[in-house]
Amino acid sequence: MGGCLEAMKPEILLSQTTFKDAREYIKKNVREYHEVEPGYKIFDVHIIGVPPLYVGVDGERLIFPYTKPCHGTFVVKVPGGAEIARLRARQK
């Protein structure tokens, strides 16, 4: 896991899944979600996969897919900080 993300002690909502299942999980379970392009960076990790890729916002937290080359895709929840405003601003 990226050092920065790991230090944030993310809550793991979905473990060792596919990027498609991660996409469906966010779409079904997170009320506010934004489409991002492949390679979009949150903290020190890239969102990896085939469009559409979604990043969710739940209060002050971000929910997004994190893909590890050896272990598949995880859906993680972390404090969003300034990343939430950056995510919302790009939709306008």
Added chain:
Amino acid sequence: MTEKNEQTALLLLGCPQVPVQTSMVLYLAHGLSQRGIRPVIAGTTAARRLMEVADPGRHYLGEMNDLDEMIDEITEKKRDFDLCFVFIHNDSGIAYAGTMAYISKARVYALIFGEHAEELAGEIEFPCEIVAAKATHNPMPLKRRLEEVMQWAAVSKR
């Protein structure tokens, strides 16, 4: 893509869990070099260590980079390639290939191997050349397919 108009190819390596990956990367890097295409490798730390140990004299390996740093450079448009070969044996590999197809202008080749090569090939829904062979320990099925691919790459150079 370089200032000297030299063709370049990115070889993108994910998890090195399947044995054929390391030898196939060395074989492809050698074949591309012989055809005048400069190979640049990007991969996880473990994948790069396997390469470095297999080719201590750097006869086949040239530039090697961290996977995430390479994605940074491409998304920030600091760098791009003419060809991109993504080594795939799991869903993460498909995800990385899809990302490359989106962020890079390179012609993307999805090299799919391992026990579930055919099923993984069926998952691909983005523009790329699919090269799939059920190869886990024996590299020959993938080697044969790679030889065909390198012919295409050499032809497309003209």
